Amino acid sequence: MTRSLPDQSLGPEWTILELLARGIIDDSEVQMVRDLLTTDTLKWGELLEQALRHKMFPMLAHQIMSASLRFDVPTNIYMHLESALEWNRWQIEVFRRETVRVVQALADRGIPFVVTKGMAFESTLYDSLGTRYMNDIDFMITPRDRDKVMTVMQELGFRPFFDWAKDARREEISSRLNPDHLPKLAREIDQPGIRLIDIDIANSLTWTKSPFDVPVEEALENPVEQPIPGMSGVSIPCFRPIYQFLFTVLHLFREAWLQKFVESGTDVGLMKFGDVIRLIDRNQNKLTDSELLRIMQTHGVTDAVAWVLRHMDETFHTHAVELLALEKHGNEKLLRSQMRSPGYVNAWSESMRGRLQSKSRGSVRPVAPAHRGS
Amino acid sequence: MDDITTQFEECLRRHLRSAKPNPINYDVELVQLGLDSMTAVAVLMDMEKTFGIRFPDDMLVEGTFRTAGRLKEAVQLLRERQAS
Numbered sequence: 454m455t456r457s458l459p460d461q462s463l464g465p466e467w468t469i470l471e472l473l474a475r476g477i478i479d480d481s482e483v484q485m486v487r488d489l490l491t492t493d494t495l496k497w498g499e500l501l502e503q504a505l506r507h508k509m510f511p512m513l514a515h516q517i518m519s520a521s522l523r524f525d526v527p528t529n530i531y532m533h534l535e536s537a538l539e540w541n542r543w544q545i546e547v548f549r550r551e552t553v554r555v556v557q558a559l560a561d562r563g564i565p566f567v568v569t570k571g572m573a574f575e576s577t578l579y580d581s582l583g584t585r586y587m588n589d590i591d592f593m594i595t596p597r598d599r600d601k602v603m604t605v606m607q608e609l610g611f612r613p614f615f616d617w618a619k620d621a622r623r624e625e626i627s628s629r630l631n632p633d634h635l636p637k638l639a640r641e642i643d644q645p646g647i648r649l650i651d652i653d654i655a656n657s658l659t660w661t662k663s664p665f666d667v668p669v670e671e672a673l674e675n676p677v678e679q680p681i682p683g684m685s686g687v688s689i690p691c692f693r694p695i696y697q698f699l700f701t702v703l704h705l706f707r708e709a710w711l712q713k714f715v716e717s718g719t720d721v722g723l724m725k726f727g728d729v730i731r732l733i734d735r736n737q738n739k740l741t742d743s744e745l746l747r748i749m750q751t752h753g754v755t756d757a758v759a760w761v762l763r764h765m766d767e768t769f770h771t772h773a774v775e776l777l778a779l780e781k782h783g784n785e786k787l788l789r790s791q792m793r794s795p796g797y798v799n800a801w802s803e804s805m806r807g808r809l810q811s812k813s814r815g816s817v818r819p820v821a822p823a824h825r826g827s
Numbered sequence: 828m829d830d831i832t833t834q835f836e837e838c839l840r841r842h843l844r845s846a847k848p849n850p851i852n853y854d855v856e857l858v859q860l861g862l863d864s865m866t867a868v869a870v871l872m873d874m875e876k877t878f879g880i881r882f883p884d885d886m887l888v889e890g891t892f893r894t895a896g897r898l899k900e901a902v903q904l905l906r907e908r909q910a911s
Contacts, residue, residue, distance in 0.1 A: 622875075627868045629887035713865050 457770045465489040466500040474723035475730045475769045491525045507723040508586040514538035515584045542583030565673045566594045573691045578731040581682045589651035596656045614639035633657035665757035672696040694736040706757045759783025764805040842866045853896035880905040
């Protein structure tokens, strides 16, 4: 996908992260990142803080190392970044082994499922470089298999885990009221630097009672088997490209559009858009034929997909809306909206770029009274 | 069992903006009074704290708090269970 170089109005630190998030694809971008990283006015504190907020520490570290900038970066910062990258690579190794363990157990019971997000993308979109950060391992199942999967996970040593939340009871109630996921599960392990493995199992591509959804049973049909790097003869089932794209975009929509994620400080980050850009880049032929548009129209999710892609194009100077022929879809009212509760939509006037950079998103309130949404 | 109406309504008013200036209609859906996914959690937690109860998993469903009337019934039931 073609894209122009970003403007630098938000500072060199932010420009570096935008370039890394969307993926470095040519010499002009390599040179731009190098120039920005070696500029005298670069604020390392700001760069590191934003990289941390957007889960890009390992990616920033890899970029600095692969560009041989060791002696252009303050020594202590270089050493810390190097450690962060190595630790991320180690965590990915541990997560891969655990993923295979769960995959085999679910497959043995004949339960339909796929592995999603970080574990699915790490090798296919990020070349197994250890640059894609992940908090947990994600799976998708059907709602009818919730109980069966919970039993399997308990047999594997996992238990519902709310201790990670600031308020465990709040999280528990919220999880029960929104049955689009199983309660977050965790298992204690004894590995250097990693004490817990979290697993997040969804049973919807979006959220409970979402007006925008694709049936999960349909999305799980004909999964593709994806090899696991370093594990010969082992593979994991993942969505086929069209549904991988739809899930990734709709998941981003969920986290960006539902105000509860803004208020809890867990809404969309740069790398969520980075996943979408890479998915389009690597599956362009499969995403530009008529099947994708037909599926989106059948399930009424075209406006939600257009919402994400229009914000992405505005922010990253990509041309996804044009590429996927969605120019006639989406509308200004939806584009500037955010959902507060089912059926009620609040207006939202920020640019996505400003929102991504903001460190106090939770304090930004909707600008207009709620109106009844569609 | 004591009448919980005053405490119950105070609890609702702490979270539901539209419930504050008016008498609470026990038949109206709480969504119409400003309940959303965030405040639903806050209301249930406040009820638990105020009345010393704990909603069991099978009551953590939308039907429990669709209206003020349904929610009050649920709170009373849990208080009775606890007392017995």
